[in-house]
Amino acid sequence: MKFIRGALLCAVLALPVQTHAQETINLTVASSHPTVVPWVGMIQTHFMAKTDEILAGEGNYKIEWNEAFGGQLYKANATLTSVEEGITDVGWVFSFLEQAKLPLSQGSSNAPFATSNPPLLLKVMEDLIENNEAFKNEWEQHNLKVLGLTATDLYDFYLKEPISGIEDLDGRKISAPGVLGNWLRGTGANAVDGSLPTYYTDVQTGVSDGVLSLALGALPIKLYEVAPYIARFDGGAVFSGAVAINRDTWDGLPEEVQNAMIEAGKYYTESHGKDLVERHEFALNKMVELGATIIEMPDGETAKWVNLLPDIAGEWAGPLEERGIPADAFLAAYMEGLRAAGASPVRDWDK
Template sequence: MIARRGFTAVCLSLPLMALSSLAHADTISLRMGSGHPIGLLAYTETAHKWFAPELKKRIEERTEHKVKIQELHAGQVAKVTEVLEATRDGLLDIGFISLIFEPSNGFLQTFSLFLPFGSPDAEVVTKAAQATFAEFPEMKDVFEKQHNQVYLGGSCLANYGLGTNFAWEKFADLEGHKIAGAGTNLDWIVKATPVASNLNEAYQSIQSGVYEGYVSASTWWKAFKLNEVAPYFTKADFGAQYVNAVTINKQKWDRLPKEVQDILKEMGEEWAGVTAEVCKRNDASGLEQLKALKVDVREISDEARKEWATALKDFPQRMATDAASRGLSGAKVMNFYMTKLEELGHKWPYRYEVK
């Protein structure tokens, strides 16, 4: 009995020893990653080029700790649909999550998608979205309460447009054509026939006639070589979208010294602005690169944009009602965000009413 009690006591003490040793360790090891490849999207570009090296730099300059970071992107640990769960379970210490692929767990956090034709300026969207998250902290807290991770910050994707294998000018010109999208933005497709797909399938699908266009940012059109099969890209200005998050596993967080936690908090907050700069730059350069590839790049008229937005006038309310059915404050969040964008200078082509 004495030996058994002694063994039990040692086992029980091991987690406490681990907690103590990590908090005072000379080297902190962090595994961070995402489901997308580095550089394909702005949020993974900044995760790799800014977040990882800057985190190491700040911790080592401002504390006595050293940092060892292992980056695990492009599905090495988790596919785009699995990053939230991988961070929850500790397979990743820090996860860069595309919440588009979390339609249930990240439903309200993708509120910008519920309001198409928001600002095309990623920096404006980021400011408005950060203010919205600050106003409704439950959108952050849910990560810890339900998913065993601490929300550090969010970031955007670049302004969405529409690439096609046919020319069009008026909203009515889309009628009879098949246009693809992914997730919530599939609901933006009206007049045309919507087709659920993803960018990995787009080249072959357009080439074989499964569909004739795809809702996409300009940089992705080049990255996936879609210009080869669809040489038309329209700057529709569906808007930049605040749909990414960076989180840290709760057990890992609890083991870190407070000074390191503070650095992670400030990094998470700053990551949004850094990524917004990249999104804005990519949006402009993407259009120029497509022009250099002889893609017919055009911008729809204000009239066509207003007509499209008006055709979507019931969509935001439908999403708010869906949020309410989940016990979420969708209408309040969406109205706050719309007003905040307006305060920052955005003019909606159609001002949605959400109750």
Template structure:
């Protein structure tokens, strides 16, 4: 009997030692992550995390032996707007909405769309394009790697930017001397208009319009409605300034690299699902947002084409200056500018100005 037991024990040990690593890693593992967002959950790019990203990852992991739970800390609870990159990169959170728009120094090339207005109002076109370029082009991936971030996906596309003001706009001359707030690099769009550009973001627009800090804001319809900006800036002018790319869903690289392959694959599947949901939901809502604002007392007008062309023609070419500055720092700014503009033209966009060719 002793010999039999010894033989059985040896067989069991040998069987375990011969088991593939993949089988051992497949044993039950509860993957927990904290996700951060500077904006509150009312905004779509935050909402997509609990509503689509997390459920999709969980579904992808069914039968794998892994589970996935997320503690969402939004509205600046851990990271304020513009602090998400550092918070995730330093490991204070595992996942976050990495806002390139509000971190232009560390995510310089990711801001390319904000230096090229009047290119396209099609947010799906820009979102899908930037997602593909991030996955394929090392020049865009490098900025994340340098900050200990892994690009998961779910690009944060922004619908066509509008001008919302306290006063009606009948010509560009009406902007002269007015204080207009804009986010990040979008402040460059006001060059040549006579307006005084002020840096701002969605979390403060309402109160600062109400108290007279601003006379107007450059904003997009899908955010203007939940922010109720039409109450304090009821003149809405559709200038066709363009849809934009503002950020992504990213993960801490050390945490990501430590996860089993099944979890890593599920994270990307979740981000892809979030991208599709986000784009569809945004497109549908943006079309209704202008109607909602009008129904709540706003005056919505379409800027005539000659006004749009005059605005575009009068702007400084901040894109060329931005790209040249990055080139001088060893970052491939001019190459990324040309890449983006060429890809958008190939996709059917008709820019009012070819910023890369001037």
């Protein structure tokens, strides 16, 4: 009898164990910029990796990422429409070049030098995109869901020839992306529309005499080779865009995957902010090692630059208000958010 019971037990144990099959989800992730640009590379190393890590812990879903970084699917002028139309499922949207479609997203760029603290800026913008209905709807009306935010490190001028102060830019052609061309008004410089993928060639071919750019973008594209003089102003950080997912794709994902991506997006935003601070000085020092020369500006020169500018915040907000877009309220919420978090803007653009 014991033999029979033992045989039955062995037979039961020998039966195949029924396991729940892990479902694979195929998603395309893309960008206009290459992964050597830090915030794009961090889509791989932080957003995607964190999503994968969270899902692996649950064991129910796995994402098969089809990667198309560095302009394989679209260029810098099509980052919004490419996510909106599903050319990519996930992508970095470069808000600087979307002034017409993302007007409120230009607020920080039209209120320059409000903060030189990227993590603080990102925290304020994260709160706004979650709680300011106008800002949230501005993004969601384009058939996408925002997952993570990006900002810039600090802006300086990368030039063919040195300057001793802001007034020396008078008459020079300076490349800058979209709305940042406004920062040159009052200086006498002529803005040339451009972005990181075009800067090197712009300067090399004489399209421009230099670039208004950030260290973390200038280093990987080797801008210092053609514009070796870095006039250091430590211009304030601004909001630059978002990692977003096509809304139709999003709605088709299981809730577990959505939650993983939301958590990964917050991790990406926080890590990106810290990275901006840590890498800024490193990038400047590295460019000096590679042959660049940093020109420290005299005390008060940054404030002098800011005060040369017209009321670009008011000029930006006025036409939007006429169209029924609450730019004044958004600007006030942005500036108040910064001040409440401890920032001391060089100029109170909302007042």
